[in-house]
Amino acid sequence: MNYLLRRLATFPLVLLGVSILVFVAIRMVPGDSITAMLGTEAGLLTPAQRDALAAYFGIDQPWFIQYWRWIGGIAHGNFGISVTYGRPVLDVILERFPLTLELALLSMIIALAVGMPAGIHAATHNEKPSDLGVRIVAMIGQSTPSFVLGLLIIYTLSAGFGVLPAMGEFAPLWQDPLRNLSQLILPAITLGFAFAASVTRIARSAMLDVLSDDYVRTARSKGASARSVIWRHALPNALIPVVTLSGIEFGYLLGGAVIVEQIYALPGLGRMVLDAILQRDYALVQGAVLFIAFNFMIVNLLVDLAYVALDPRIRLGEQ
Amino acid sequence: MRILRAIFGHGSGRIGGAIVCVYLLIAVLGLLGLTPHNPITQYRIDRLHAPSATYWMGTDLFGRDVASRLMAGIGQSFTVAFFSVAFATLAGTVLGLAAAWLGRRWDGVVMRVMDVLLAFPAILLALLIVTVAGPGTWTSVVAIGIVYTPIFTRVVRGPALSLKAREFVDAARTFGSSSSYIVTRHLLLNLVAPLTVQVTLALAWALLTEAGLSFLGLGTQPPAASLGLMLSDSRNLMETAPWLMIFPGLAIMISILGFNLLGDALRDILDPRMRRAFA
Numbered sequence: 001m002n003y004l005l006r007r008l009a010t011f012p013l014v015l016l017g018v019s020i021l022v023f024v025a026i027r028m029v030p031g032d033s034i035t036a037m038l039g040t041e042a043g044l045l046t047p048a049q050r051d052a053l054a055a056y057f058g059i060d061q062p063w064f065i066q067y068w069r070w071i072g073g074i075a076h077g078n079f080g081i082s083v084t085y086g087r088p089v090l091d092v093i094l095e096r097f098p099l100t101l102e103l104a105l106l107s108m109i110i111a112l113a114v115g116m117p118a119g120i121h122a123a124t125h126n127e128k129p130s131d132l133g134v135r136i137v138a139m140i141g142q143s144t145p146s147f148v149l150g151l152l153i154i155y156t157l158s159a160g161f162g163v164l165p166a167m168g169e170f171a172p173l174w175q176d177p178l179r180n181l182s183q184l185i186l187p188a189i190t191l192g193f194a195f196a197a198s199v200t201r202i203a204r205s206a207m208l209d210v211l212s213d214d215y216v217r218t219a220r221s222k223g224a225s226a227r228s229v230i231w232r233h234a235l236p237n238a239l240i241p242v243v244t245l246s247g248i249e250f251g252y253l254l255g256g257a258v259i260v261e262q263i264y265a266l267p268g269l270g271r272m273v274l275d276a277i278l279q280r281d282y283a284l285v286q287g288a289v290l291f292i293a294f295n296f297m298i299v300n301l302l303v304d305l306a307y308v309a310l311d312p313r314i315r316l317g318e319q
Numbered sequence: 320m321r322i323l324r325a326i327f328g329h330g331s332g333r334i335g336g337a338i339v340c341v342y343l344l345i346a347v348l349g350l351l352g353l354t355p356h357n358p359i360t361q362y363r364i365d366r367l368h369a370p371s372a373t374y375w376m377g378t379d380l381f382g383r384d385v386a387s388r389l390m391a392g393i394g395q396s397f398t399v400a401f402f403s404v405a406f407a408t409l410a411g412t413v414l415g416l417a418a419a420w421l422g423r424r425w426d427g428v429v430m431r432v433m434d435v436l437l438a439f440p441a442i443l444l445a446l447l448i449v450t451v452a453g454p455g456t457w458t459s460v461v462a463i464g465i466v467y468t469p470i471f472t473r474v475v476r477g478p479a480l481s482l483k484a485r486e487f488v489d490a491a492r493t494f495g496s497s498s499s500y501i502v503t504r505h506l507l508l509n510l511v512a513p514l515t516v517q518v519t520l521a522l523a524w525a526l527l528t529e530a531g532l533s534f535l536g537l538g539t540q541p542p543a544a545s546l547g548l549m550l551s552d553s554r555n556l557m558e559t560a561p562w563l564m565i566f567p568g569l570a571i572m573i574s575i576l577g578f579n580l581l582g583d584a585l586r587d588i589l590d591p592r593m594r595r596a597f598a
Contacts, residue, residue, distance in 0.1 A: 010434070017435035028451040139331075143576035145527050147534050147550060148568040155557045155564060255440030259531055263554075273443055274535065277450045285447075293438035 007301055015294060022289040023067055026282050032059075034083070057083055059282065070286065079290075080283030084276065089287035093269070096256075097291075100269040102173060103184055103191065103260075104253035108246055110192030111199045116242065118196075119203025124230060126208060134200060141197025150190040150263040157186075167265045187264045191257055195249050202245050206238035213237075240310050247303030254299065255292040325588040326581070332588070335580025342393060342574050349394030354387035359542045367560045377562040379552065385562060388544035389570055395545050396574070399459045399538070400525035406464030408518055411471020412507070418472065419479035420502055430476070433469035441466045441524075442531055449537045459538045463528050467521055474517050479506050512589035519585055523578035530571050546571050 034053050035042040045053070054060040058069060058080070073080060079089035122134040157163050165186045171179040210216060211234055219233045256270025269288065276284040326332035348354065355375065356362075362382040370377045376385035418429040436444065448462035482488060483506065491501050532538035533547030541548065546567045553563035 010431075013431060014434045014438055017431065018438050021435060021439075022447070025447050025451055030453070139579060140572075140576065143523070143579050144572050145530060145575065147531065147547075148572055151550065151554065151557070151564050151568060155561060159558055159561065252440050255443060258442055258446070259534060262535065270443070274446060277446055289439065289443065289447075292440060292443070296438050296440070 004301075004305070007304070011294075011297055014297065015290060018293040019071065019286070019290055020067075022286050023063075023070070026277070026280070026285045027063060029277070029280055031280055034059075057081060057283070070283075074290070079287035082276075082281055082284040084279050084281045084284065089283050092272070092284060093288055093291050096267060096269045096272050098172060099170065099184075099266060100254060100256050102180075103187055103257065103266070103268060104250055106184055106188035107191040107195055107253060108250050110188055111195035111249070112242075112246065114192070115196040115199025116203050118200040119242075120207055120230065120235070120238075122200065122204040123207030123211060124226075131204075134204070138197040138200040138204075141193050142201065144194060146190050146194060146257065147259045147263060149193055150187070150260055153186055153190060154263070165264060170267050183264075183266070187257070187260050187266060190260050190263075191253065195246075198245055198249070199242060202241050203238065206241045207234060210234045210238045236310060240307060243306050243310065244303055247299055247306070251296040251299035251303075254295045322585075322588065326584055329584040329588060331580040332584025335577050335582075335584055338573060338577030339581055342397065342577060345390050346394040346397040349390035349392070350398065352391075354384075354390045356384035356387045358387040358391040358544050359383060367556070369560075370562055376566045377560065379549075379560070379563055380556060385549075385566055388549060389546070389566055392539075392544040392546045392549055392567065393570060393574070395456065395539050395543065396526055396529050396547075396571075399456060399463065399529045400522050402460040403463035403525050403529075404467065404518055404521045406460060407467035407471050407521060408514065410464065410468045411473075412475050412510070412514065414468070415472040415475025416479055416502055416506060419476045419483055420498065420506070426476075429472065433472050436465070436469045439466075441528060445528055445532060446535070446537060449532060454532075454537045454540055456539060456543075459529055459532055462532070463525050466528065467524065470521070471514075471517060474513055475510055478510055478513060482506050482509055516582055516586045516589060519578055519582035523575045523582065526571065526574055526578070 034045075034050060034057075038045070042050075051060065058066060061069070070080060077090070079093075081087065082089050082092050085092050118134050118138070122131040125131045154165060157165065165183075167183070170183060173180045207230075211229075216229060216233055219229050224233070254269075256268050256273060258270030258274050260266075261268040261271040262274075269292065273285060273288045273292075275281075276288065326336050349358075360383065362368075362378060362384070364382065365374065365378050366382040367380060368374050368378040368382070370385075374384050374386065376389060378384055379388070414429050414433070418426040439447075445459075445462040445466050448465060449458050452458040452461065488501060488505055491505055496504075529538055529545070530547035530550070533545040534551045536548075536551065539545035539548055549567040550564060550571070553560070553567070556563055
């Protein structure tokens with residue numbers, strides 16, 4: 001409990017740091033958001049119109065007043081207005097977030113569903129041909145960038161089967177689950193492949209470690225079946241590093257998979273942030289980065305708490 | 320020499336080492352301009368030419384030789400990867416050692432700043448830095464360097480803290496050794512092994528991030544060649560000219576594979592306790 005409180009107490013400090021960093025950085029991008037928003041039409045604005053627009057978006061004030069207003073607004077749940085969308089930042093973020101969350105969850109499910117059995121199989125068949133096969137595939141998987149795999153999948157589908165991934169307007173899960181799944185499955189496989197490779201490697205090594213522990217030997221000598229030794233005795237302890245890795249990867253995926261979203265033309269958080277940076281949409285970049293950092297910290301905290309649930313011997317904060 | 324022999328005697332070290340050596344050779348040739356053709360010359364009459372004896376890996380939409388662009392691109396990617404990892408190693412080592420040695424407030428400040436950087440997804444932080452400074456080779460170096468600095472700071476600070484509490488450091492203090500002597504001779508020298516492993520693995524990530532930035536159009540700028548940019552350009556021509564995607568894609572993948580294999584081997588060799596953990 002103490003650990004939880006201490007960790008939560010560091011949140012505001014880190015978020016404050018993130019907010020200052022992103023606030024300063026986005027203002028250092030050359031050009032201004034009004035020109036970026038209107039393009040060539042910005043030249044048609046009279047100075048008074050330009051001033052009025054700047055005042056509307058609150059970018060006419062000195063930076064410290066802008067920062068203060070922004071932070072004060074966040075305290076009241078107001079993240080500002082996006083210059084690009086002309087709507088509240090939080091609305092734009094929350095509109096994109098379900099896709100990112102779904103994609104991250106699907107990738108993690110694929111990674112665990114493939115990686116865990118493969119890792120366990122490799123560990124229980126240590127140094128046998130199937131172990132070597134799993135290790136080679138996992139190493140290749142870990143070395144395949146998502147954009148290479150994504151393009152390869154699209155190429156194989158189009159050249160080999162004459163089909164293209166379902167693109168077009170994105171269908172949310174609650175409106176058209178089937179179409180939604182058909183749009184997300186390939187991106188999820190693309191992201192899940194390297195993720196699965198990492199899970200396989202870490203699950204294999206953790207299982208190998210645990211299988212050589214004394215208590216597993218004791219269980220074996222007491223006559224426990226191989227299945228019981230693996231599933232009841234070894235697996236719960238081997239899960240800890242898998243949880244750590246999956247948590248960290250999941251945390252990163254919640255920040256949006258900008259390149260995979262770009263390849264499959266998905267309107268997720270990553271592409272939104274990229275476009276917002278290029279459009280100098282100050283409020284949207286700031287809000288999104290803060291949102292992503294917060295999610296990342298929450299996921300990391302949950303991972304730490306999961307350790308305790310999986311292994312009661314661990315007392316957080318005392319290591 | 321002992322390490323080279325150990326790498327040679329290690330299964331994945333041998334393969335990884337060979338891949339990295341071949342790539343280094345290609346990178347040097349690419350940087351020196353010793354390519355079959357000029358990578359930016361456009362042979363318009365041979366546009367989208369399939370792989371042949373003249374153009375080993377075909378030509379692109381502008382009639383530029385893919386093999387030559389690939390060699391130049393590998394040179395470019397390796398330059399960015401090496402300099403950015405050197406940046407991150409130097410900055411991370413100095414910050415990690417300072418945090419561990421000075422302790423207290425310094426430690427708190429340095430590690431909170433690193434927490435802030437780590438809370439950003441790597442590619443987004445790199446994107447932000449590149450957009451601020453404008454795309455280009457050296458901007459990519461700084462951006463990727465900053466992104467990976469927190470990892471090196473953590474890798475250095477943890478072991479440095481435990482080394483600081485060891486008897487031999489106390490003894491050195493008792494004998495009147497200066498702080499800078501203890502930090503460089505006793506702490507830093509003992510950190511060479513974990514740093515070497517980290518550097519090798521970080522090179523793989525740096526190659527990946529550089530390719531990612533270039534893929535998004537924010538890394539190396541055309542007409543210069545870069546693996547990520549070549550892949551990105553291949554997207555619309557995938558069906559008519561698959562070689563435009565296959566060769567750069569394989570080149571990125573195999574280079575990352577090489578560094579990963581070498582990193583794993585080095586981890587086994589330099590830190591036998593980890594042998595099992597990442598086998």
